[in-house]
Amino acid sequence: ASSTAPVSDDDEAVAGVEVEKIGLAFASLPPGPLIVSKVAAGQWGEQAGFEGGDEILEVNGSIAASMSADDFKAAMKARPLRFRRRPRAEVAGEDLPAEVGGPDPAPSATRGAELADLQAEVGGPAPIQSA
DSSP states (O other), X not given: OOTTSOOOSSSEEEEOTTOXXXXXXXXXXXXXXXXXEEEOTTSHHHHTXXXXXXXXXXXXXXXXXXXXXXXXXXXXXXXXXXXXXXXXXXXXXXXXXXXXXXXXXXXOHHHHHHHHHHHHHHTOOOOOOOO
């Protein structure tokens, strides 16, 4: 198996060292729930089977919701990059961004700027911006 292919084991996926951009955007940065808001077509995240609404539970063995924004940003640059996730179907009923079936979390201007910076770094689509 190629290291570019996702490793599936109990909803785990690994981006290998050759993956430059994961192609995931998030509704907000940790601390707090880490929900995928968008998946870029043709990027690693799509190939690994991520969908909008999936919750990232762990990033390289650290509980995502407990990470600081800075630790999360640093982890996203690491390769290999291991995710443990809970698929959208299992997250249903929780507060999700409007785009994936829940209320808009309305991030602050500062958090929105952090999301935009992170999306540029990891190659995801632009984050959801509240009006």
